[in-house]
Amino acid sequence: MKALLLRDLRLAIRAGGGFGLGLAFFLIVVVLVPFGVGPNADLLSIIAPGILWVAALLAALLSLDRIFALDFEDGSLGLLATSPLPLESVSVIKALAHWITTGLPLCFAAPVLGFLLHLSPDAYAYLILSLLIGTPGLSMIGTFGAALTVGLRRGGLLLSLLVLPLYVPTLIMGADAVRRGADGMAATTPLMLLGVITLGSIAVLPFATAAALRVNLR
Amino acid sequence: MSLWEYANPKKFMDWTAPVLPWVAGSAALCLSVGLIWGFFFTPDDFRQGSTVKIIYLHVPAALMAINAWLMMLVASLIWLVRRHHVSALAAKAAAPVGITMTLIALATGALWGSPIWGTYWEWDPRLTSFLILFLFYLGYMALWSAIEDPDTAADLTSILCLVGSIFAILSRYAAQFWSQGLHQGASLSLDKEKNVSDVFWQPLVITMIGFGLLFLALVLLRTRTEIRMRRIKALHARARRA
Numbered sequence: 152m153k154a155l156l157l158r159d160l161r162l163a164i165r166a167g168g169g170f171g172l173g174l175a176f177f178l179i180v181v182v183l184v185p186f187g188v189g190p191n192a193d194l195l196s197i198i199a200p201g202i203l204w205v206a207a208l209l210a211a212l213l214s215l216d217r218i219f220a221l222d223f224e225d226g227s228l229g230l231l232a233t234s235p236l237p238l239e240s241v242s243v244i245k246a247l248a249h250w251i252t253t254g255l256p257l258c259f260a261a262p263v264l265g266f267l268l269h270l271s272p273d274a275y276a277y278l279i280l281s282l283l284i285g286t287p288g289l290s291m292i293g294t295f296g297a298a299l300t301v302g303l304r305r306g307g308l309l310l311s312l313l314v315l316p317l318y319v320p321t322l323i324m325g326a327d328a329v330r331r332g333a334d335g336m337a338a339t340t341p342l343m344l345l346g347v348i349t350l351g352s353i354a355v356l357p358f359a360t361a362a363a364l365r366v367n368l369r
Numbered sequence: 370m371s372l373w374e375y376a377n378p379k380k381f382m383d384w385t386a387p388v389l390p391w392v393a394g395s396a397a398l399c400l401s402v403g404l405i406w407g408f409f410f411t412p413d414d415f416r417q418g419s420t421v422k423i424i425y426l427h428v429p430a431a432l433m434a435i436n437a438w439l440m441m442l443v444a445s446l447i448w449l450v451r452r453h454h455v456s457a458l459a460a461k462a463a464a465p466v467g468i469t470m471t472l473i474a475l476a477t478g479a480l481w482g483s484p485i486w487g488t489y490w491e492w493d494p495r496l497t498s499f500l501i502l503f504l505f506y507l508g509y510m511a512l513w514s515a516i517e518d519p520d521t522a523a524d525l526t527s528i529l530c531l532v533g534s535i536f537a538i539l540s541r542y543a544a545q546f547w548s549q550g551l552h553q554g555a556s557l558s559l560d561k562e563k564n565v566s567d568v569f570w571q572p573l574v575i576t577m578i579g580f581g582l583l584f585l586a587l588v589l590l591r592t593r594t595e596i597r598m599r600r601i602k603a604l605h606a607r608a609r610r611a
């Protein structure tokens with residue numbers, strides 16, 4: 152398992168662009184918003200929690216189709232399927248690798264961008280915390296979507312259509328936690344519910360992911 | 370003799386052929402009786418006027434929009450467990466009907482909301498849940514049409530339907546958490562004391578039965594079409610090989 156994780160991380164870093172691409176995309180989306188809505192600081196600080204979460208979600212989406220596509224094309228996914236490691240574990244490892252390369256950097260970049268959007272100072276802790284809790288769930292859900300569309304020639308667009316509705320509960324809870332933090336309210340409830348979604352996804356979705364992979368490898 | 374024998378495509382075609390006209394006929398009967406009764410022979414509401422009558426389209430369509438997904442879920446489970454092809458095809462056939470019902474519910478709700486709430490759209494939990502349900506239908510249908518091999522498509526869409534159901538329910542409760550509601554609560558239930566008045570209630574139940582039968586008729590018809598298309602494909606394949 153460790154070997155697979157290290158292999159995926161190395162591939163992501165060395166394949167060029169994979170590691171920083173999601174981060175750069177996150178940066179650009181957030182920077183584009185003020186151009187769209189105007190430089191009004193009050194307005195920006197109101198919408199900042201939502202913008203940061205939506206941008207994080209899109210950045211996580213961007214690299215999803217890489218999770219299985221390359222392994223599927225060169226046949227290493229077939230080898231992984233016949234290896235003693237169950238496909239359920241493989242999918243968890245893939246999701247973990249995706250999270251380390253995309254979700255984790257986002258958690259640390261988000262406060263800097265929150266600064267650009269005049270995010271209320273009280274909200275930074277909640278922003279980092281909610282992203283840390285929520286993004287593993289995003290990676291797991293995305294891995295499931297990637298497994299569904301891995302056999303398709305042009306699955307990228309379809310993948311976003313399938314995955315984005317599944318992201319709705321995570322987005323609601325995540326952005327709500329940050330908004331409550333910004334308003335100085337207690338944000339424990341949305342954070343705990345966010346944890347429920349993430350942990351539930353990690354508990355259930357590996358089985359669905361592995362089932363989809365088996366169908367696609369048939 | 371077990372229930373599952375009717376899942377054989379040949380048997381399915383045999384028993385649906387005589388049943389279908391009856392289902393379609395009673396759907397037409399229920400809908401015309403319910404709608405004419407509802408539209409012309411019920412009093413206007415003292416506050417909403419005649420706009421209240423949109424309930425005869427809105428409520429049954431919303432009911433069927435949810436139940437269509439439920440039926441797809443059951444059919445997907447049957448396909449995954451017992452691998453009856455008719456079941457997978459029935460799930461495929463139900464999706465476009467379900468999405469149409471969702472759209473009818475959203476559109477009639479918007480038309481009613483405009484004079485009564487003063488807005489076509491509000492980010493209310495119920496409205497939002499329906500919009501998300503619409504997106505789920507869209508993704509499901511897109512996945513069906515994207516995959517060429519029918520068995521692979523049936524497997525993957527069934528998995529998506531299972532996972533989607535979980536997340537659809539999650540989204541519903543998340544949306545409730547996220548925004549306060551504008552939509553009224555249920556006014557038609559078996560276990561509550563206060564229900565909508567009888568004059569509105571009776572035609573509504575008839576239109577609900579009518580929509581249910583209409584859904585059944587459309588799904589049977591579309592499943593029969595899917596089976597015939599499958600047969601044509603098989604015949605073509607055989608002709609090419611010969």
